[in-house]
Amino acid sequence: MTSDRHHDAVRLARVGLSRVLEPRDVTGHLILQALGPVAAWEVISGLRGVTGTEHGALEATIRAYGKPLPGGGGLNAATMTQRWSARAQDCDPARDWSRAMQQGLWMCMPEDPDWPAALRDLQQAEPVCLWGRGDRTRLRDLSDRSIAVVGSRDCSTYGRSVTFDVAGGVAARGWTVLSGGAYGVDEAAHRAALATGVGPVPTVAVMAGGVDRLYPVGNQALLEQVVQEGLVISEAAPGTMPARFRFLDRNRLIAAVGRATVVTESRWRSGAQSTAHHAAELSRPVGAVPGSVQSATSAGCHRLIREGSAVLVTDVDDVLGLVAPLEAHGESPHGADSKTGQTAMFDGLSESDRHVADALPVTQGATVDSLARVAGLPVRAVLGGLRRLERAGLAVDRGGLWVRPRRT
Amino acid sequence: MTSDRHHDAVRLARVGLSRVLEPRDVTGHLILQALGPVAAWEVISGLRGVTGTEHGALEATIRAYGKPLPGGGGLNAATMTQRWSARAQDCDPARDWSRAMQQGLWMCMPEDPDWPAALRDLQQAEPVCLWGRGDRTRLRDLSDRSIAVVGSRDCSTYGRSVTFDVAGGVAARGWTVLSGGAYGVDEAAHRAALATGVGPVPTVAVMAGGVDRLYPVGNQALLEQVVQEGLVISEAAPGTMPARFRFLDRNRLIAAVGRATVVTESRWRSGAQSTAHHAAELSRPVGAVPGSVQSATSAGCHRLIREGSAVLVTDVDDVLGLVAPLEAHGESPHGADSKTGQTAMFDGLSESDRHVADALPVTQGATVDSLARVAGLPVRAVLGGLRRLERAGLAVDRGGLWVRPRRT
Numbered sequence: 168m169t170s171d172r173h174h175d176a177v178r179l180a181r182v183g184l185s186r187v188l189e190p191r192d193v194t195g196h197l198i199l200q201a202l203g204p205v206a207a208w209e210v211i212s213g214l215r216g217v218t219g220t221e222h223g224a225l226e227a228t229i230r231a232y233g234k235p236l237p238g239g240g241g242l243n244a245a246t247m248t249q250r251w252s253a254r255a256q257d258c259d260p261a262r263d264w265s266r267a268m269q270q271g272l273w274m275c276m277p278e279d280p281d282w283p284a285a286l287r288d289l290q291q292a293e294p295v296c297l298w299g300r301g302d303r304t305r306l307r308d309l310s311d312r313s314i315a316v317v318g319s320r321d322c323s324t325y326g327r328s329v330t331f332d333v334a335g336g337v338a339a340r341g342w343t344v345l346s347g348g349a350y351g352v353d354e355a356a357h358r359a360a361l362a363t364g365v366g367p368v369p370t371v372a373v374m375a376g377g378v379d380r381l382y383p384v385g386n387q388a389l390l391e392q393v394v395q396e397g398l399v400i401s402e403a404a405p406g407t408m409p410a411r412f413r414f415l416d417r418n419r420l421i422a423a424v425g426r427a428t429v430v431t432e433s434r435w436r437s438g439a440q441s442t443a444h445h446a447a448e449l450s451r452p453v454g455a456v457p458g459s460v461q462s463a464t465s466a467g468c469h470r471l472i473r474e475g476s477a478v479l480v481t482d483v484d485d486v487l488g489l490v491a492p493l494e495a496h497g498e499s500p501h502g503a504d505s506k507t508g509q510t511a512m513f514d515g516l517s518e519s520d521r522h523v524a525d526a527l528p529v530t531q532g533a534t535v536d537s538l539a540r541v542a543g544l545p546v547r548a549v550l551g552g553l554r555r556l557e558r559a560g561l562a563v564d565r566g567g568l569w570v571r572p573r574r575t
Numbered sequence: 576m577t578s579d580r581h582h583d584a585v586r587l588a589r590v591g592l593s594r595v596l597e598p599r600d601v602t603g604h605l606i607l608q609a610l611g612p613v614a615a616w617e618v619i620s621g622l623r624g625v626t627g628t629e630h631g632a633l634e635a636t637i638r639a640y641g642k643p644l645p646g647g648g649g650l651n652a653a654t655m656t657q658r659w660s661a662r663a664q665d666c667d668p669a670r671d672w673s674r675a676m677q678q679g680l681w682m683c684m685p686e687d688p689d690w691p692a693a694l695r696d697l698q699q700a701e702p703v704c705l706w707g708r709g710d711r712t713r714l715r716d717l718s719d720r721s722i723a724v725v726g727s728r729d730c731s732t733y734g735r736s737v738t739f740d741v742a743g744g745v746a747a748r749g750w751t752v753l754s755g756g757a758y759g760v761d762e763a764a765h766r767a768a769l770a771t772g773v774g775p776v777p778t779v780a781v782m783a784g785g786v787d788r789l790y791p792v793g794n795q796a797l798l799e800q801v802v803q804e805g806l807v808i809s810e811a812a813p814g815t816m817p818a819r820f821r822f823l824d825r826n827r828l829i830a831a832v833g834r835a836t837v838v839t840e841s842r843w844r845s846g847a848q849s850t851a852h853h854a855a856e857l858s859r860p861v862g863a864v865p866g867s868v869q870s871a872t873s874a875g876c877h878r879l880i881r882e883g884s885a886v887l888v889t890d891v892d893d894v895l896g897l898v899a900p901l902e903a904h905g906e907s908p909h910g911a912d913s914k915t916g917q918t919a920m921f922d923g924l925s926e927s928d929r930h931v932a933d934a935l936p937v938t939q940g941a942t943v944d945s946l947a948r949v950a951g952l953p954v955r956a957v958l959g960g961l962r963r964l965e966r967a968g969l970a971v972d973r974g975g976l977w978v979r980p981r982r983t
Binding site for chain 2: 325444460461465466469475480530566
C-alpha cells in the first residue's frame with residue numbers, strides 16, 4: 168500500500184469511526200488507540216475479530232489507561248461487537264466521504280499535519296476526527312492564539328455586554344475567539360469577534376451536531392458568517408443531531424483547543440461550568456467575570472471563582488493575562504510580529520531584567536524565589552531587577568509578592 | 576500602693592498616653608510595652624528620664640520588635656522627650672478623666688477584664704486604651720461573634736443593597752456588625768444591623784476621632800442610636816479631631832476586633848482595602864462581594880479577590896462561612912445555645928464523622944490528607960467518614976477535593 172493509499176484507508180476508517188464511536192465510548196477509543204484506525208474500524212464495524220497480537224496490545228493500552236472500563240470486567244469480543252453493530256450496519260464511509268466533499272465539508276484527523284496539537288492533551292478522549300466548514304488553512308492558527316469565551320444561553324444584558332467587551336477585545340488583538348453555537352453568550356462572542364477581529368481567524372464555532380446542521384436555527388445566518396470568516400467544526404459526523412449529551416462532550420473540545428477559557432456569565436448550573444472544569448483538568452487557565460450577587464445569571468461565575476476553579480477577570484487585559492504575559496500585550500508566541508507600548512517600555516532593560524519582567528505574573532503575586540525559578544536567574548539578579556523594574560513602574564511589591572502592574 | 580490605687584494610676588497614665596501617642600508612634604508604644612503604662616507616662620510626659628534598668632528592658636523590647644525604629648538609629652533621650660513634650664505640656668490626665676466621666680464616656684484598657692482580647696494580636700500596635708459610649712457591659716460580647724462590614728463612602732445603590740443584606744443578615748443571626756461611621760457602606764451597615772439585630776450588640780462603630788465628636792455630622796443621629804443599642808468606640812482621646820491618617824489607623828482596630836472582615840463594595844483605592852489588608856495580616860478571614868465589572872465602585876472588591884486577599888462572598892451564609900462553619904449556622908463558639916437544621920443533621924453521626932464534617936471547608940476544597948490533619952483522625956477514618964457524609968448529603972467530592980455542600 169503506498170503512503171497515499173494508506174492515508175486514504177485511514178481517512179475512511181476514521182470517517183466510519185466518527186459515526187459509530189461516541190466521544191465517551193472509552194472502550195472504543197482505547198481500541199482505536201491500541202490498534203490504529205484501520206484495524207480498529209475493521210474490528211468495531213464487525214468485519215473481523217481481534218487477533219492474538221492485537222489482544223495483547225489492547226490489554227496493554229487498557230492497563231496504561233489505569234481505570235476500570237465502563238460496564239466492568241475486561242474485553243469480550245461478542246459484547247464489543249454487539250455494541251457497535253447496529254450503527255455500523257448503516258455505515259458506508261466511502262459514501263459519507265463523497266457526500267461530505269459534495270457539501271464542501273472537510274475532515275481533519277490526527278494523522279494530518281494541520282491537526283490541532285492541543286487536542287492530543289485529551290488522551291483517550293481525543294476526537295476521532297474533526298469535520299469542518301470554512302477555509303481549512305485557518306486550522307493551523309487555532310491553538311496558538313485562541314481563547315474560549317463561553318457562558319449561559321439565557322444571558323442578561325450585562326452578560327451580553329461583558330461578552331462583547333471580552334470577545335471583541337480578544338479578536339481586536341488578533342486572537343481567535345472559540346465558542347459554541349448557542350444563543351446568549353456564544354452568539355454574542357461570535358458577533359463581537361466578527362465585528363472587531365483583525366487576525367487570520369476571528370472566531371471558531373464548535374458544534375455539538377454535524378457541521379451541515381447549523382444549530383440552533385435562529386443562529387444559522389450568524390454561523391454561516393462564521394464559516395465565511397472563521398471556522399465551524401465538530402467531531403460529530405455530518406448529519407448527526409445535536410443531542411443533549413453531545414453538548415457536554417463538545418465542551419471538552421472548546422476547553423482543549425483554547426489556550427484559556429473565560430466564562431463571561433453563567434448560572435449556577437450551566438454548560439459553561441463543564442467547559443471551565445474541562446479546561447482546569449487540562450491545566451488550561453480559566454477566568455470568570457463576576458457580576459451582581461443579586462443576579463442568578465452570574466451565580467455560576469461566582470461559584471467558579473469561590474471554588475478556585477477560575478480566576479476573577481474584569482476585562483480583556485485580565486483575560487489575555489491568563490496566558491503568557493508578553494503575548495497578552497500583542498507579542499506573538501513566536502516572538503516576531505507586533506510591538507506595543509508595553510514591550511517598547513522593556514527596550515531599555517537588560518536582558519536579565521527583561522526575563523524578570525516576563526516572569527512577573529499579573530494576578531497572584533510571586534515570591535522572589537519563584538521568580539528566580541521562572542526566570543532562570545540567581546535570586547540576587549532577580550532582587551536587583553525587581554528594584555529597577557519597580558522604579559520603571561514595571562513591577563509592584565505587594566508585601567513580598569511581586570506582580571506586573573495593571574495598565575490603567 | 577493598693578491594687579485599686581495602682582489601677583487608678585495605670586488608668587491616668589493611659590489617659591495621658593492616649594492623648595500623646597499616635598497609633599503609629601512605634602517608639603512610644605515600645606516604651607509603653609517595655610516599662611508599663613505608669614513609668615512610660617512619666618518618661619513620655621518628660622517628668623523624668625529613663626533609668627539604667629529601664630534602658631535595658633527597653634533595648635530588649637526593641638530587639639524583640641526586630642525592625643529598625645522610625646527615624647533610624649537607637650534611642651536618644653533628648654530626641655524622645657522633644658517628640659512628645661509639646662503635647663504632654665497641655666495634658667492633664669486627671670482633668671481629662673473627670674471631664675470624660677461627666678460626659679458619660681468610659682475608658683477600657685488592657686488591664687481591664689473586659690478588654691477585647693482580639694486587640695492583643697496587634698502587638699506593639701495595640702491601642703493604649705479604648706474610649707467608648709454605650710453600655711460598657713456589651714464590650715464582653717464583641718470579639719467572639721462580630722463581623723466587620725466595610726466599604727466605600729460613595730457606594731452605589733447596589734452596594735447599599737448588598738450591605739443591607741450582609742450586615743442585616745449578620746445581625747439577624749445574633750452576631751455583631753462592626754464598621755466605621757462614614758456615609759455609604761458604614762452607614763448602611765449600621766442601619767441594617769439596628770433594623771434586624773437580635774443579639775446583645777447589633778452594631779459597633781469605631782471612630783477615627785474622639786467618641787464625643789460623632790463624625791460626620793450627617794450621621795450624628797444614626798451614631799447616637801448606635802450608642803443607645805450598641806457601642807461607639809475609639810482609641811483617640813475625647814476631643815480628638817478625625818484627621819485623615821487616623822482613619823487609616825482606625826481601620827486596624829476594625830480588622831482586629833472582627834472575627835472576619837467583609838468588603839461589600841469598594842473602589843480601586845479605598846479605606847476598605849486597608850481594612851481588608853489589616854485583617855489578612857492578622858490572619859482574619861476576609862471576604863469581598865463582587866459586582867459589575869463595568870462599575871468602578873466594585874473595582875476594589877474585584878482587586879482583593881484577584882489578589883487572593885479576599886474570598887468571593889455572595890451572601891450572609893458565605894460571610895458566616897468565613898468563620899468556623901458550625902458557628903455560622905447558629906452554634907455558639909462555646910457550643911451551647913441554639914441548634915439549627917444543619918447541626919441537627921449531624922446528630923445521627925458518630926463523633927469521628929462529626930469531626931470530619933466539622934473539618935470540611937465551605938469554599939476551597941480540602942484533600943483527604945488535609946482533612947485528616949484538621950480532624951486529627953487517621954486517613955482511613957476520614958475516607959470512611961467522607962463516604963458516609965456524602966451519602967447523607969453533608970460532603971461533596973469535587974475531583975478529590977472535599978467541601979461542605981452549600982445550603983440552597
